[in-house]
Amino acid sequence: MVPVIALVGRPNVGKSTLFNQLTRSRDALVANVAGLTRDRKYGEGKVGSHPYIVIDTGGISGDEEGIDSAMAEQSLLAINEADVVLFLVDARAGLTAADEMIALHLRKQGKKYHLVLNKVDRVDAEQAETDFASLGIGGAYHIAAVHGRGVSNMINNVLLECSDGETDESDEASVKPRGIKIGIVGRPNVGKSTLVNRMLGEDRVVVYDQAGTTRDSVYIPYERFGQDYTLIDTAGVRRRGKVSESIEKFSVIKTLQAIEDANVVVLVLDAREGIVEQDLHLLGFVLDAGRAVVIALNKWDGMEEEQKTNVKEELKRRLGFINYARIHMISAKHGTGVGNLYDSIEEAYEAATNKLSTNRLTRILEDAVKEHQPPMVNNRRIKLRYCHAGAMNPPTIIIHGNQTERVPAAYRRYLENTFRKVLKIMGTPIRIEFRSGD
Numbered sequence: 078m079v080p081v082i083a084l085v086g087r088p089n090v091g092k093s094t095l096f097n098q099l100t101r102s103r104d105a106l107v108a109n110v111a112g113l114t115r116d117r118k119y120g121e122g123k124v125g126s127h128p129y130i131v132i133d134t135g136g137i138s139g140d141e142e143g144i145d146s147a148m149a150e151q152s153l154l155a156i157n158e159a160d161v162v163l164f165l166v167d168a169r170a171g172l173t174a175a176d177e178m179i180a181l182h183l184r185k186q187g188k189k190y191h192l193v194l195n196k197v198d199r200v201d202a203e204q205a206e207t208d209f210a211s212l213g214i215g216g217a218y219h220i221a222a223v224h225g226r227g228v229s230n231m232i233n234n235v236l237l238e239c240s241d242g243e244t245d246e247s248d249e250a251s252v253k254p255r256g257i258k259i260g261i262v263g264r265p266n267v268g269k270s271t272l273v274n275r276m277l278g279e280d281r282v283v284v285y286d287q288a289g290t291t292r293d294s295v296y297i298p299y300e301r302f303g304q305d306y307t308l309i310d311t312a313g314v315r316r317r318g319k320v321s322e323s324i325e326k327f328s329v330i331k332t333l334q335a336i337e338d339a340n341v342v343v344l345v346l347d348a349r350e351g352i353v354e355q356d357l358h359l360l361g362f363v364l365d366a367g368r369a370v371v372i373a374l375n376k377w378d379g380m381e382e383e384q385k386t387n388v389k390e391e392l393k394r395r396l397g398f399i400n401y402a403r404i405h406m407i408s409a410k411h412g413t414g415v416g417n418l419y420d421s422i423e424e425a426y427e428a429a430t431n432k433l434s435t436n437r438l439t440r441i442l443e444d445a446v447k448e449h450q451p452p453m454v455n456n457r458r459i460k461l462r463y464c465h466a467g468a469m470n471p472p473t474i475i476i477h478g479n480q481t482e483r484v485p486a487a488y489r490r491y492l493e494n495t496f497r498k499v500l501k502i503m504g505t506p507i508r509i510e511f512r513s514g515d
């Protein structure tokens with residue numbers, strides 16, 4: 078499971094600054110799903126190949142009334158969702174009453190947490206540590222978020238700690254997923270539960286009864302036409318009515334973890350509402366995680382012709398940038414088009430996990446370079462010599478050459494498009510990485 082780290086602290090201690098540092102390593106930088114849950118900002122980051130989720134909160138100021146109390150509530154919810162809490166204080170400003178109050182809160186919550194002294198660039202860190210000693214939290218991290226100082230050391234330690242506790246944490250019997258892992262994802266009310274029920278309720282579907290439960294989502298293994306799948310149900314269909322159901326029906330964490338853990342994400346949209354900002358945020362996360370994706374435009378039943386035309390126009394306009402993703406018009410309610418989703422799921426999975434040969438890739442690269450040379454930098458032409466496949470799901474192509482760190486974004490896109498076209502890769506993002514020989 079992707080670990081979740083919450084940043085708490087009173088306003089101005091540097092939470093946003095740290096948030097930006099921690100979520101920087103991803104291509105799309107800070108993807109922000111603020112519209113989904115007000116005041117809590119979610120981002121994703123990575124150390125090596127280990128992803129993590131960071132939640133930034135409004136902050137707790139100490140005398141909670143009005144807006145402040147709403148913020149405090151968000152902080153408490155974030156703490157609830159987190160595996161580890163980083164409690165930020167301002168080393169320069171010294172200990173305040175608000176810090177003491179937060180410390181008290183944290184002790185009561187029973188979550189793992191660490192004290193983080195930020196802004197140590199301006200003070201004697203030892204002195205500051207003494208100042209905060211009365212909080213009774215030992216082993217503080219010292220960082221300067223603005224300069225990124227101490228940040229990677231801290232995150233490495235925190236992730237290590239999270240992976241240590243992993244094995245015995247999952248609450249119910251963890252089931253080994255079978256076949257393609259399909260994540261059903263979308264904002265509230267687009268029809269995820271209806272779709273999950275529809276998919277599992279099909280005649281030819283045999284649902285194995287040992288569903289696995291993680292802290293958040295339910296993993297449902299099943300078989301269809303002799304093929305194994307595991308459906309990651311973020312809507313909590315199979316969990317309703319159980320005590321363990323979370324307060325919120327929709328949770329960003331649940332969604333992000335399902336995206337991270339799926340092979341193929343089915344992003345469900347509501348045709349009646351068109352594409353809204355939140356849909357694009359979610360899609361951003363899917364692409365950022367490099368997941369294969371199929372788009373299900375749901376509630377296509379009983380739509381007026383004009384309405385249909387408008388939605389199609391909108392799709393073209395707003396989703397044109399992922400023209401490699403298949404779009405299905407479906408009705409989860411009536412079952413129309415639901416079976417066809419599998420063709421695209423299979424196709425996307427194959428594309429995402431296909432083995433690409435070094436020869437083939439290098440030949441495509443050579444042709445692409447011949448057709449359109451990379452630019453000159455400092456009077457020397459960027460040289461791209463050969464390439465080979467890296468990781469799968471998403472398919473990664475590693476290109477070796479000289480001055481590759483200078484390859485312009487437009488040229489990278491050109492290469493990506495060329496690989497996609499020649500290899501006929503549908504349904505999945507492609508990652509291009511460069512390695513430089515000089």
Ligand code: GDP
Binds near residue numbers: 093224
């Ligand atoms: P938040 O309200 O907790 O999210 O705090 P911000 O991230 O907005 O930071 C508040 C102010 O502190 C900003 O002006 C930051 O530039 C500054 N700040 C954050 N981190 C550091 C740091 O490590 N050193 C210094 N000197 N200033 C910092």
Ligand code: GDP
Binds near residue numbers: 376411
């Ligand atoms: P979730 O929050 O994404 O799990 O959405 P639900 O599955 O709970 O559906 C939200 C509402 O949309 C419910 O009232 C459903 O009956 C309705 N709904 C779901 N799928 C369809 C569909 O294909 N067509 C129509 N007309 N309504 C649907």
